Amino acid sequence: MSLFSGRRARAAALLAAAVLVASGCAKSEDTAASPAPGGSEAQQQVVKTPSGPTGAGCTIAQQGAAKFDLKTAVVGFSQSEKEANPFRIAETQSIKDEAAELGIANLKVTNAQSQFSKQISDVQQLIAQGAQLLVIAPLNSDGWEPVLQQAAAKKVPIITIDRKINAKHCTDYLTFIGSDFVEQGKRAADQMIKALDGRGKVAILLGAPGNNVTTERTQGFKDQIAAKAPDIEITFEQTGEFAREKGQQVTEQLIQSNPDIDGIYAENDEMALGAVTALKGAGKKAGDIKIVSIDGTRGAVQGIVDGWIYGVVESNPRFGALAFETAQKFIDGESIPEKVIIADREYDESNAKDSLSQAY
Ligand code: GZL
Numbered sequence: 001m002s003l004f005s006g007r008r009a010r011a012a013a014l015l016a017a018a019v020l021v022a023s024g025c026a027k028s029e030d031t032a033a034s035p036a037p038g039g040s041e042a043q044q045q046v047v048k049t050p051s052g053p054t055g056a057g058c059t060i061a062q063q064g065a066a067k068f069d070l071k072t073a074v075v076g077f078s079q080s081e082k083e084a085n086p087f088r089i090a091e092t093q094s095i096k097d098e099a100a101e102l103g104i105a106n107l108k109v110t111n112a113q114s115q116f117s118k119q120i121s122d123v124q125q126l127i128a129q130g131a132q133l134l135v136i137a138p139l140n141s142d143g144w145e146p147v148l149q150q151a152a153a154k155k156v157p158i159i160t161i162d163r164k165i166n167a168k169h170c171t172d173y174l175t176f177i178g179s180d181f182v183e184q185g186k187r188a189a190d191q192m193i194k195a196l197d198g199r200g201k202v203a204i205l206l207g208a209p210g211n212n213v214t215t216e217r218t219q220g221f222k223d224q225i226a227a228k229a230p231d232i233e234i235t236f237e238q239t240g241e242f243a244r245e246k247g248q249q250v251t252e253q254l255i256q257s258n259p260d261i262d263g264i265y266a267e268n269d270e271m272a273l274g275a276v277t278a279l280k281g282a283g284k285k286a287g288d289i290k291i292v293s294i295d296g297t298r299g300a301v302q303g304i305v306d307g308w309i310y311g312v313v314e315s316n317p318r319f320g321a322l323a324f325e326t327a328q329k330f331i332d333g334e335s336i337p338e339k340v341i342i343a344d345r346e347y348d349e350s351n352a353k354d355s356l357s358q359a360y
Contacts, residue, residue, distance in 0.1 A: 057335025058170035076126030080139035098320025185220020191311035199231035200262030247274030269300035
């Protein structure tokens with residue numbers, strides 16, 4: 001039984017194409033459809049040709065789970081960070097909207113308020129409440145063992161979105177759906193190289209520690225700078241914990257200790273916007289220091305229009321459609337790849353003004 005409307009059927013077809021490519025049954029071609037300009041289609045996540053091996057598939061038979069009906073099942077969604085960040089607001093809203101569209105009547109949403117111990121207890125509670133499917137946006141990549149054992153004992157499939165967990169595919173979790181964060185770091189570096197014309201001193205506002213997003217965005221950026229821009233020097237790095245206030249504080253320290261800084265790479269938009277506030281407070285003018293960021297929030301894309309931010313690489317948080325399409329394919333007996341990588345757009349002065357409707 002298909003739960004999908006026409007729009008979702010198209011997205012489901014994209015996912016199916018990705019699965020075929022992953023299993024080698026189809027030639028490798030980009031499955032990212034270019035979204036129609038404007039409107040909600042332009043905001044939808046699209047699956048890209050898996051970058052690198054996506055591993056063997058996983059089926060409901062392999063997991064020994066019983067079939068269930070998404071419309072009547074208890075479905076648990078565990079959000080990690082407090083919803084001060086537009087990324088989190090858009091992510092949770094996407095799960096809720098898709099559940100409503102598909103008639104999933106029993107969605108339970110928890111929010112760990114950026115405390116990992118609370119996220120573990122949130123998920124344990126969802127399992128105790130009879131969840132038959134778990135969608136988790138993990139705060140950290142490690143420390144999930146207690147939950148994984150409980151879920152496996154009850155044969156509850158876990159779909160991880162947004163960040164990866166260090167665990168066994170199919171045994172512990174069904175799949176990871178999210179961006180290629182190393183690629184995001186490389187694309188941010190390309191923007192920074194262009195902004196500085198290949199030379200200058202750069203600071204990194206690191207994301208929160210303990211998750212693959214920070215590690216991979218940092219690695220991608222540093223690798224690309226080392227490979228493409230020998231005259232760019234990274235002279236400062238400190239965590240802003242993906243938070244606006246902390247990003248502002250760290251930038252205030254930065255411009256005191258490193259007054260000759262030319263560029264700031266912020267590993268998310270909240271920290272970038274905090275940095276803009278710090279620069280304004282220090283009497284800087286828009287564009288004095290080139291800021292490159294990742295996420296694609298409306299505030300940051302507006303910052304490009306206003307000249308304070310040079311460029312933004314998108315990290316699309318709208319996981320609802322792909323998460324539930326993946327769950328339905330699993331229930332229908334399809335083989336689900338270890339990872340489903342989404343395509344992310346990019347913003348700079350050439351498209352920011354016209355693309356504001358695609359930001360979140
Ligand atoms: C990325 C996500 C990151 C966002 C930040 O998938 O985990 O966490 O880029 C958020 O805004 O804090």
